[in-house]
Amino acid sequence: MGAKGILKELEKEVAAINQALVDNLQSHVPLISEVGRHILLSGGKRIRPLLFLLAARMCGCNSPDLPAFSTIFEYLHAATLLHDDVVDAAAVRRGRSTANTIWGNQAVILVGDFLLSKALSLAVTTDRLRVLKVLAQTTTLMAEGEILQLLHTNNLQLTEEGYLEVINRKTAILMSAACQIGAILGDVPPQQEEALTQFGLNLGITFQVVDDILDFTGDAREMGKPIGNDLKEGRITLPVIHALAQATPQDRARLQEMAHNLKPEMVQELRDLLQKYGSLDRARALAREYTLKAQANLEDLPPGPEKDYFRAFTEELLDRTY
């Protein structure tokens, strides 16, 4: 997703989202706005608010509050990022120091709680109980997903099925909720809501699988984090799962060694191993599969500029380099 891509075309929407993100972050406790701005204004593609915005417009909702409502999804996302960084003891995100290294774990946990509550307060202003219902289910599943991921730390027995369960919950479900809630605000018939819900889910899985591929193939500077970071922190993702299953005993032993203790000088060897067993290609094939599913979901939706943007999204998320 580059400057020439869909984000460029949706510049006006992104600007409105960014404005709403700042406007809604007021708190009479300055530290909250400070930490909030750090996590919210340090890049980020605004994919979740954009998905919501486009879904709502596609479903005929043109409320002037759409940018404000769209921040629900970015605040929820930011809340998980803050708690994640504490859980992972992460030091760098998007090329900048994480909030926990600047303000300490304590403040960051609590600002995460604040952002989650703020998201719910905003959701109440939609005046729809179903919006709250979807969000409460979403955050419950997300918390379960994060816990599953934690339990799978350094679990070299993790299967592709277990991996998909984790990314479904930790990533896809929120993108799905963004699309579904857009549909709810548009009062569309159930099958259109369902198509958008599934679209968000399939797009979200693509997004995360690509993220996990880029962890090995990306450019550290462009990504804003070191290569092989997931593996270093014990997150076993699809390429490694595939390689472990295919590898010779010797290569498997070497991969296991790396999984526990990845050093910068091992990164090239790791990439070569993943290449040797076709593991990156296998992951790309899966990402493409889910992109096709998402595009099939679009078939059931009405034509128009939003649908075109959605289709462009599916392609750019698959092809992105960071």
Next chain:
Amino acid sequence: MGAKGILKELEKEVAAINQALVDNLQSHVPLISEVGRHILLSGGKRIRPLLFLLAARMCGCNSPDLPAFSTIFEYLHAATLLHDDVVDAAAVRRGRSTANTIWGNQAVILVGDFLLSKALSLAVTTDRLRVLKVLAQTTTLMAEGEILQLLHTNNLQLTEEGYLEVINRKTAILMSAACQIGAILGDVPPQQEEALTQFGLNLGITFQVVDDILDFTGDAREMGKPIGNDLKEGRITLPVIHALAQATPQDRARLQEMAHNLKPEMVQELRDLLQKYGSLDRARALAREYTLKAQANLEDLPPGPEKDYFRAFTEELLDRTY
């Protein structure tokens, strides 16, 4: 609040609450139920669910779901306890090891997130948007309160006003929400809802002031935590605020020394200093003042067994020894 007090009289209600707490804690991730049971079933007086239950019944709501709904307030409370214990790096609560020492900070942060989401999912089942509205405001204020408390750590300049702001948010607001949401479910006129809201708020302030007194005067075994624990962890509470303001320069210096580094052998001297300046009496007087306010709020509410229980609550919370 002893075995002969109001909890004994409300035994049936407490049993129903406890059952609902376990029933609603199911998750297909066993660790969640495990950590959840640890924090939820390790004592606790169920004051928040009881306040809700009594308020709802007083307002004419007799839904069979009241025990299930009442768990909203205990789950929210447990979520803050879990995050608090991580924030404070606490090792002991209610005489038992804290969850973070057993399962680690990471799991505990995420199970806290889960319990918060679970509470909101349950709130959605009340089918009232206003319930969600009150809860979202409550959790936002609570998060701000926790952050304020964190910012005031070791702040010997904290005023009584600043202290009241913190305890209002971190404790009283949730008890207030429990009462208010009971009233909402009973569809009572605004002034009755307001009386219950204020009752919960004033009772909550009493509760926290007494808690903060007991931190100095209580029995360590009965309390399940060491004496002077708040001060040791840098939480400056009313008795210390009062003593610092009244003390001679010499005594103030000694108090400041203790505030940064309280050792068990200093506890008696600390108690003597608080006694010398009448600081515990001053705190007790404030607690009594809020009890009287809470009792005045009851005047505006209809007579009946719930009102009698509420009055008994105000007295027992003031007189409790743990």
